[in-house]
Amino acid sequence: xxxxxxxxxxxxxxxxxxxxxxxxxxxxxxxxxxxxxxxxxxxxxxxxxxxxxxxxxxxxxxxxxxxxxxxxxxxxxxxxxxxxxxxxxxxxxxxxxxxxxxxxxxxxxxxxxxxxxxxxxxxxxxxxxxxxxxxxxxxxxxxxxxxxxxxxxxxxxxxxxxxxxxxxxxxxxxxxxxxxxxxxxxxxxxxxxxxxxxxxxxxxxxxxxxxxxxxxxxxxxxxxxxxxxxxxxxxxxxxxxxxxxxxxxxxxxxxxxxxxxxxxxxxxxxxxxxxxxxxxxxxxxxxxxxxxxxxxxxxxxxxxxxxxxxxxxxxxxxxxxxxxxxxxxxxxxxxxxxxxxxxxxxxxxxxxxxxxxxxxxxxxxxxxxxxxxxxxxxxxxxxxxxxxxxxxxxxxxxxxxxxxxxxxxxxxxxxxxxxxxxxxxxxxxxxxxxxxxxxxxxxxxxxxxxxxxxxxxxxxxxxxxxxxxxxxxxxxxxxxxxxxxxxxxxxxxxxxxxxxxxxxxxxxxxxxxxxxxxxxxxxxxxxxxxxxxxxxxxxxxxxxxxxxxxxxxxxxxxxxxxxxxxxxxxxxxxxxxxxxxxxxxxxxxxxxxxx
RNA sequence: GCGGUCGUAGCUCAGAUGGAUAGAGUAUCGGCCUCCGAAGCCGAGGGUCGUGGGUUCGAGUCCCGCCGACCGCACCA
Numbered sequence: 001x002x003x004x005x006x007x008x009x010x011x012x013x014x015x016x017x018x019x020x021x022x023x024x025x026x027x028x029x030x031x032x033x034x035x036x037x038x039x040x041x042x043x044x045x046x047x048x049x050x051x052x053x054x055x056x057x058x059x060x061x062x063x064x065x066x067x068x069x070x071x072x073x074x075x076x077x078x079x080x081x082x083x084x085x086x087x088x089x090x091x092x093x094x095x096x097x098x099x100x101x102x103x104x105x106x107x108x109x110x111x112x113x114x115x116x117x118x119x120x121x122x123x124x125x126x127x128x129x130x131x132x133x134x135x136x137x138x139x140x141x142x143x144x145x146x147x148x149x150x151x152x153x154x155x156x157x158x159x160x161x162x163x164x165x166x167x168x169x170x171x172x173x174x175x176x177x178x179x180x181x182x183x184x185x186x187x188x189x190x191x192x193x194x195x196x197x198x199x200x201x202x203x204x205x206x207x208x209x210x211x212x213x214x215x216x217x218x219x220x221x222x223x224x225x226x227x228x229x230x231x232x233x234x235x236x237x238x239x240x241x242x243x244x245x246x247x248x249x250x251x252x253x254x255x256x257x258x259x260x261x262x263x264x265x266x267x268x269x270x271x272x273x274x275x276x277x278x279x280x281x282x283x284x285x286x287x288x289x290x291x292x293x294x295x296x297x298x299x300x301x302x303x304x305x306x307x308x309x310x311x312x313x314x315x316x317x318x319x320x321x322x323x324x325x326x327x328x329x330x331x332x333x334x335x336x337x338x339x340x341x342x343x344x345x346x347x348x349x350x351x352x353x354x355x356x357x358x359x360x361x362x363x364x365x366x367x368x369x370x371x372x373x374x375x376x377x378x379x380x381x382x383x384x385x386x387x388x389x390x391x392x393x394x395x396x397x398x399x400x401x402x403x404x405x406x407x408x409x410x411x412x413x414x415x416x417x418x419x420x421x422x423x424x425x426x427x428x429x430x431x432x433x434x435x436x437x438x439x440x441x442x443x444x445x446x447x448x449x450x451x452x453x454x455x456x457x458x459x460x461x462x463x464x465x466x467x468x469x470x471x472x473x474x475x476x477x478x479x480x481x482x483x484x485x486x487x488x489x490x491x492x493x494x495x496x497x498x499x500x501x502x503x504x505x506x507x508x509x510x511x512x513x514x515x516x517x518x519x520x521x522x523x524x525x526x527x528x529x530x531x532x533x534x535x536x537x538x539x540x541x542x543x544x545x546x547x548x549x550x551x552x553x554x555x556x557x558x559x560x561x562x563x564x565x566x567x568x569x570x571x572x573x574x575x576x577x578x579x580x581x582x583x584x585x586x587x588x589x590x591x592x593x594x595x
Numbered sequence: 596g597c598g599g600u601c602g603u604a605g606c607u608c609a610g611a612u613g614g615a616u617a618g619a620g621u622a623u624c625g626g627c628c629u630c631c632g633a634a635g636c637c638g639a640g641g642g643u644c645g646u647g648g649g650u651u652c653g654a655g656u657c658c659c660g661c662c663g664a665c666c667g668c669a670c671c672a
Contacts, residue, residue, distance in 0.1 A: 029612095031612075033611095033612095033614080035615080036610095036615085036616095036617085036618075037615080037616080040615070044614090044615085046614065049614080049652070049653085052652075053651095053652075059652075082615070083614085083615040084614085084615075084652065084653070085652085086614080086615065088615095129672065166672060169671080169672060170671065170672075171671075171672055172672095237671095287672095313670085314670090315670055317670095326597075326598070326668065327668080329669090329670090330669085330670040331670095332670085333670040334670060335670080337670090339669090339670065339671085339672090340671070340672050341672095343672095344672095365599095365600075365665090365666065365667090366666060366667065367666095367667085367672095368598095368599060368600075368666070368667065369598075369599075369666085369667040369668060370667085371599095372598095392600085394600090394665090394666090395666095435607095435608085436607090436608070436609095437608090437609085439600070439601090440600090440601080440608085441601090441665075443607065443608095445607075448607090448621090451634095455620080455621065455634095456634075457620075459634050460620095460634070460635090462634085463632085463634050463635075464635095466632080466634090467631085467632065467635085470631070470632060471631050471632090472631095473631095474631050475631080507611090511611050512611095514611080515611070517611095519609085520609085520611090523608095523609060523610095523619085526609095526619075526620080527619085530619090533635055533636065534635095534636065534637090536631085536632095536635070536636080537627090537633095537635070537636040537637080538636085540630070540631065541631060542630095542631050543631095577632085578632080578634065
């Protein structure tokens with residue numbers, strides 16, 4: 001709602017009026033762009049070139065005609081025709097000066113837009129299987145999703161953040177089995193631990209805690225556990241499934257305890273990790289409830305009624321090829337258990353039924369082939385698949401000492417999100433994760449992220465904020481009065497450059513929200529920090545001239561406001577002072593190299 | 596093989612609806628602290644935007660071919 005200045009619409013109206021002399025202009029929308037070069041003015045308009053073709057006239061002539069009939073404006077200094085027919089517009093300082101008080105009055109709402117129009121949007125992200133600690137790949141999804149959610153909220157959407165808990169299915173059974181096998185070993189019931197079970201130390205830790213809590217209540221003879229199994233070498237998956245079946249049979253009702261304990265431990269661990277990372281969810285949605293509530297039956301029946309389900313080889317198939325998929329997909333297996341895909345159809349139909357105007361899924365890029373399938377199913381069920389947007393996030397590759405820090409999931413030797421946060425800190429992690437376009441591979445430079453030098457963009461931006469705080473603190477006056485300061489003295493080129501940058505923020509937020517691109521906020525913050533630092537070097541703020549002093553302080557207070565909001569969108573703190581000492585422990589952590 | 600994503604400075608990457616001389620950081624080189632925090636500022640060099648065509652007043656951006664990289668192609672999740 002808070003537009004700092006109707007500046008652009010004011011100028012657009014001027015051009016609309018001037019262009020109306022040409023009949024062809026009625027269907028034309030006037031576009032004003034910010035030229036890259038300062039010598040091209042504050043804004044440039046290309047309407048003359050667009051009109052020239054239809055009019056069959058020289059674009060520069062058309063430009064001249066438009067300029068001649070531009071209504072007078074007290075904000076415009078001058079206009080000129082340039083290049084092939086651009087009209088460059090130079091504004092008076094007054095056009096920009098009001099940006100400072102307007103920003104201050106808007107407060108935390110500055111830059112919040114009307115793009116979302118109060119529409120309800122749900123963003124689902126992370127949604128990692130609770131089968132072990134979150135790793136650095138999940139971290140990127142978490143940072144991206146959380147920043148995107150903040151961004152959409154600032155752009156005027158009502159946002160709900162959701163985590164889909166995959167608490168049903170084979171992976172969870174494997175985790176439960178892995179835990180139980182470690183537990184059995186504590187009672188000297190040794191079963192060879194399968195290579196395709198979960199190897200991590202956290203599994204043994206869970207077994208320890210079950211043993212400590214319940215002693216040998218869940219102990220069973222190893223000989224029974226391994227009875228009647230396919231060979232582990234020849235059929236590893238069959239071997240594993242056999243173990244799971246034996247576990248369920250031998251434990252009976254107790255299996256649910258082991259399964260639930262493991263799931264809750266891992267889910268709780270992930271939740272703590274994310275909370276410390278500043279990533280908070282409004283809703284944790286259980287996949288299991290979809291099975292239990294009959295929503296999956298209902299979804300499949302819905303598809304069936306529309307004639308998109310057929311039976312073959314004892315399974316039920318969804319004819320997804322009718323909706324652009326490469327092959328048809330099974331929804332109900334031969335063994336009577338629904339596939340993950342079937343649950344996902346029900347889940348997405350349920351999202352729509354919960355009243356969201358828009359649904360955004362954040363997925364790992366390796367799932368891109370899954371999109372057409374889900375959208376096809378939604379269409380087949382009679383839903384509007386266009387309300388679903390899938391944002392893909394590519395994997396992050398860590399670099400340390402210029403070399404790739406390899407992670408191999410099989411051996412359980414991967415860098416966890418918790419380790420990353422401990423090494424570089426939450427602020428650097430959040431910032432570096434969203435510094436790249438989400439659908440691009442990310443090279444995460446650990447050394448740069450934790451460096452306390454000017455190389456580090458996080459510190460560069462935070463320092464700009466801290467510098468402003470420091471100046472205002474030295475001044476010691478009443479900051480609330482700065483919004484009322486007389487700002488007509490602001491005319492230094494560097495002051496105007498900063499004002500222009502502040503004025504861009506609302507457009508930047510809207511564009512970033514529209515494109516689901518929080519990285520552009522990160523780039524914007526680097527830009528505004530650069531303008532602030534340049535101004536800091538060019539002008540002194542605490543000068544004797546009281547009027548000039550207040551004007552400049554109001555300007556940097558406005559810059560601080562934008563820095564705070566922008567850093568907040570990315571989940572990065574805006575410290576009032578920078579301290580090197582605090583980071584000493586991080587330096588220690590970095591010495592502990594992983595193999 | 597089929598489908599998808601991508602190729603921009605030595606390196607890491609930005610480049611909204613097609614716009615003027617393609618930008619930033621880093622690295623390299625040279626300057627700036629009696630003054631609000633030098634985690635800063637100013638300047639220099641560095642490019643066939645993978646490649647060949649096409650569309651038009653205008654293409655890094657849109658279309659096609661080729662080369663190269665990555666991802667996906669389960670009754671896993």
